[in-house]
Amino acid sequence: xYPISFEKLVNILEKLPGVGNKxxxxxxxxxxxxxxxxxxxxxxxxxxxxxxxxCKKCGFLSDEDECLICKDKSRITQSIMVVAYPQDxxxxxxxxxxxxxxxxxxxxISSSKGVFPxxxxxxxxxxxxxxxxxxxxxxxxxxxxxxxxxxxxxxxxKDKNILVTRLAxxxxxxxxxxxxxxxTLIKALDNRRKIENG
Amino acid sequence: xYPISFEKLVNILEKLPGVGNKxxxxxxxxxxxxxxxxxxxxxxxxxxxxxxxxCKKCGFLSDEDECLICKDKSRITQSIMVVAYPQDxxxxxxxxxxxxxxxxxxxxISSSKGVFPxxxxxxxxxxxxxxxxxxxxxxxxxxxxxxxxxxxxxxxxKDKNILVTRLAxxxxxxxxxxxxxxxTLIKALDNRRKIENG
Numbered sequence: 001x002y003p004i005s006f007e008k009l010v011n012i013l014e015k016l017p018g019v020g021n022k023x024x025x026x027x028x029x030x031x032x033x034x035x036x037x038x039x040x041x042x043x044x045x046x047x048x049x050x051x052x053x054x055c056k057k058c059g060f061l062s063d064e065d066e067c068l069i070c071k072d073k074s075r076i077t078q079s080i081m082v083v084a085y086p087q088d089x090x091x092x093x094x095x096x097x098x099x100x101x102x103x104x105x106x107x108x109i110s111s112s113k114g115v116f117p118x119x120x121x122x123x124x125x126x127x128x129x130x131x132x133x134x135x136x137x138x139x140x141x142x143x144x145x146x147x148x149x150x151x152x153x154x155x156x157x158k159d160k161n162i163l164v165t166r167l168a169x170x171x172x173x174x175x176x177x178x179x180x181x182x183x184t185l186i187k188a189l190d191n192r193r194k195i196e197n198g
Numbered sequence: 199x200y201p202i203s204f205e206k207l208v209n210i211l212e213k214l215p216g217v218g219n220k221x222x223x224x225x226x227x228x229x230x231x232x233x234x235x236x237x238x239x240x241x242x243x244x245x246x247x248x249x250x251x252x253c254k255k256c257g258f259l260s261d262e263d264e265c266l267i268c269k270d271k272s273r274i275t276q277s278i279m280v281v282a283y284p285q286d287x288x289x290x291x292x293x294x295x296x297x298x299x300x301x302x303x304x305x306x307i308s309s310s311k312g313v314f315p316x317x318x319x320x321x322x323x324x325x326x327x328x329x330x331x332x333x334x335x336x337x338x339x340x341x342x343x344x345x346x347x348x349x350x351x352x353x354x355x356k357d358k359n360i361l362v363t364r365l366a367x368x369x370x371x372x373x374x375x376x377x378x379x380x381x382t383l384i385k386a387l388d389n390r391r392k393i394e395n396g
Contacts, residue, residue: 003265005246013243027214029283031247042244048203049203
């Protein structure tokens with residue numbers, strides 16, 4: 001019933017993750033209300049995807065060969081934090097408490113999804129390891145795939161004689177102890193620390 | 199931190215209704231995985247919005263001056279069903295139980311949103327009313343704005359000496375009576391019908 005141009009628009013929007021037919025239609029009707037200028041902006045933004053590459057050094061998103069973080073001369077180059085996805089890098093950056101460099105794997109080793117080490121940005125990581133690097137912080141999520149990837153990286157980095165660390169696991173701040181799951185409680189107990197007085 | 203092209207993409211996607219920053223990022227990362235061909239298709243679909251007009255006769259979406267329904271010679275031209283939005287027309291069409299023509303108001307009279315009769319596709323409706331039209335079915339939603347619009351249309355159509363009807367209100371099929379709200383129950387009671395055998 002809808003004109004072909006509209007059906008095409010809905011079909012394309014339906015390909016976005018988690019978007020069903022109803023939501024795609026809602027987006028399409030919203031786009032119909034846009035001015036010609038807004039449509040042009042939308043088209044430009046989509047076309048801009050062509051300019052987005054992976055940083056040759058760390059794998060983060062970048063408009064150029066090297067990303068904004070790798071180009072930043074104020075970063076401490078002695079430590080590399082390994083994250084799975086660009087979003088994770090951004091989450092860490094937002095805290096403002098890490099000043100080293102990053103390495104984005106762009107995925108996690110996953111037996112269920114059939115993702116193997118060679119599918120990830122791991123070779124580039126190994127190429128970055130030289131005597132100037134003092135620490136590699138593995139910051140993958142504490143999920144099954146994240147743990148698997150961390151173990152794999154730990155194994156191959158150990159031979160390189162550098163300190164390999166991992167983000168701490170435990171109770172999230174502000175959470176209620178009785179709502180924590182068993183695994184989190186076990187980790188929190190295992191990793192308990194002596195209270196240090198000022 | 200993200201490259202400018204990526205930020206622009208997220209900003210544009212955030213303008214879709216109900217899409218926040220997290221969802222826009224999710225869409226953006228998904229689009230990044232697309233092939234050049236898929237990106238081109240997306241761009242074409244967005245550009246296609248320019249081809250979508252309102253049918254000159256009924257106000258429904260159309261690629262041409264007249265929509266697919268108004269061009270369909272098999273429709274019964276004696277009755278016009280008035281709906282608020284194109285989606286409503288499609289919902290009725292899907293039932294397959296209405297063979298007349300439609301008129302899409304493209305909105306509802308709303309005191310809260312400041313929408314007045316002159317903002318809607320009502321003049322074109324009045325122009326369509328001639329002695330060949332036997333019935334106008336008002337199929338606005340049973341909401342405050344929908345009721346207000348129905349009352350207004352009923353008032354201006356009465357002078358034209360045509361039968362004006364309204365979709366029935368009552369219990370939705372398959373619903374549980376004790377979950378129905380008071381207004382629905384009152385309507386269902388008011389509009390009760392004699393059970394007809396065979």
